[in-house]
Amino acid sequence: LNRRLAEFGTTIFAEMSALAVRTGSINLGQGFPDTDGPEEVREAAVRALRDGRGNQYPPGPGIPELRAAVTAHQQRWYGLTYDPDTEVLVTAGATEAIAASLLALLEPGDEVIALEPYYDSYAACIAMAGGTRVPVTLRPSPEEACYRLDLDELRDAVTDRTRLILLNTPHNPTGTVLSRAELAAIAELACERDLLVVTDEVYEHLVFEGEHVPMASFPGMRERTVSIGSAGKTFSFTGWKVGWVTGSPELVGAVRSAKQFLTYVSAGPFQYAVAEALALPDDYFHGLREDLRRKRDILADGLAEAGFRVFRPSGTYFITTDITALGEQDGLAFCLGLPERCGVVAVPNAVFYDDKTAGRNLVRFAFCKKDEVLRAAATRLKQLS
Numbered sequence: 001l002n003r004r005l006a007e008f009g010t011t012i013f014a015e016m017s018a019l020a021v022r023t024g025s026i027n028l029g030q031g032f033p034d035t036d037g038p039e040e041v042r043e044a045a046v047r048a049l050r051d052g053r054g055n056q057y058p059p060g061p062g063i064p065e066l067r068a069a070v071t072a073h074q075q076r077w078y079g080l081t082y083d084p085d086t087e088v089l090v091t092a093g094a095t096e097a098i099a100a101s102l103l104a105l106l107e108p109g110d111e112v113i114a115l116e117p118y119y120d121s122y123a124a125c126i127a128m129a130g131g132t133r134v135p136v137t138l139r140p141s142p143e144e145a146c147y148r149l150d151l152d153e154l155r156d157a158v159t160d161r162t163r164l165i166l167l168n169t170p171h172n173p174t175g176t177v178l179s180r181a182e183l184a185a186i187a188e189l190a191c192e193r194d195l196l197v198v199t200d201e202v203y204e205h206l207v208f209e210g211e212h213v214p215m216a217s218f219p220g221m222r223e224r225t226v227s228i229g230s231a232g233k234t235f236s237f238t239g240w241k242v243g244w245v246t247g248s249p250e251l252v253g254a255v256r257s258a259k260q261f262l263t264y265v266s267a268g269p270f271q272y273a274v275a276e277a278l279a280l281p282d283d284y285f286h287g288l289r290e291d292l293r294r295k296r297d298i299l300a301d302g303l304a305e306a307g308f309r310v311f312r313p314s315g316t317y318f319i320t321t322d323i324t325a326l327g328e329q330d331g332l333a334f335c336l337g338l339p340e341r342c343g344v345v346a347v348p349n350a351v352f353y354d355d356k357t358a359g360r361n362l363v364r365f366a367f368c369k370k371d372e373v374l375r376a377a378a379t380r381l382k383q384l385s
């Protein structure tokens, strides 16, 4: 492994899912639903396969049906207008969208501001692109029992070498949903300092409190923002690896140049199915959100009863907890011992921080699981205290 990647090793998600399989534990580590997305969408994929649609290389930017569906989605939910021919790119999941965006937009030595704790691929992709990451840390707000961004800290992090802000709202792993006011301030800063924003909005439909406001909707931002979505999260098909990017022709064109040499194109038949999924009625999206809200409540209550300090997430499908109240300090050791102690797998938040001592006492649990699985996990976790 070269020097750029040496510090990254195996992703925590693969490691923890392997641990869950090895020990037969309930896996609340890696964030993937244990129930697949809508039957009719699966049928659409089967139909595409059977009818020979997408079985050979699809068009580089994505099939026209899916690009049109992505633009219709941005219009329906956010009133944002994009040209499907020049302002949309289909990617192999949001993961490729993040990688291709950073590889396309960064020069070696450019600084990238990312909200810490951050999703693990951000640091690795910034490194692969030769950039330098500059974390701005979200901190617990005592009154609200959630994590918040300090806008002054963000402003202070901008230097002459800052090229872009890599945002993520709703935020994994804290469940923070940036408010309209916070986003407006970030937008102003980006315009003032002439920064690009790459915004990972894969949990856009999983907001339980507040609202999801896309960064691209603020004045001056449409032309400097690359927005990222994912069918994995929105339709519960994480195995399909279909994501998308929207933005100006210049930015999307740049990301497309990088994508060409990463995967060339994305898998065909799933694109037809996701095009249909994006056109599902509002009820589907609301139902998904309400389902996950109920699941959040089941797990958050269970964790609180088991003695964890719970930061109740406003979005995503993750709950960050503090294990200090259980007399524990080391999240990594706690997560490694948890399968044996009570048959549950979780993820130590320390992996999402540059300063590994920063998130040492924090542990993340995923709640995108069947209600009975969440209840069983809560019962097991109560044996800890």
Ligand code: PMP
Residues within 6 Å of the ligand: 031, 092, 093, 094, 095, 096, 119, 168, 172, 200, 202, 229, 230, 231, 232, 233, 238, 241, 242, 243
């Ligand atoms: N961004 C965030 C914040 C995520 O949590 C994930 C993982 N699920 C991804 C990107 C990757 O999404 P995909 O599975 O579409 O590649």
Ligand code: GLN
Residues within 6 Å of the ligand: 011, 013, 014, 029, 030, 031, 032, 172
């Ligand atoms: N995004 C998911 C999580 O945060 C996992 C995705 C992955 O394993 N790369 O758990």
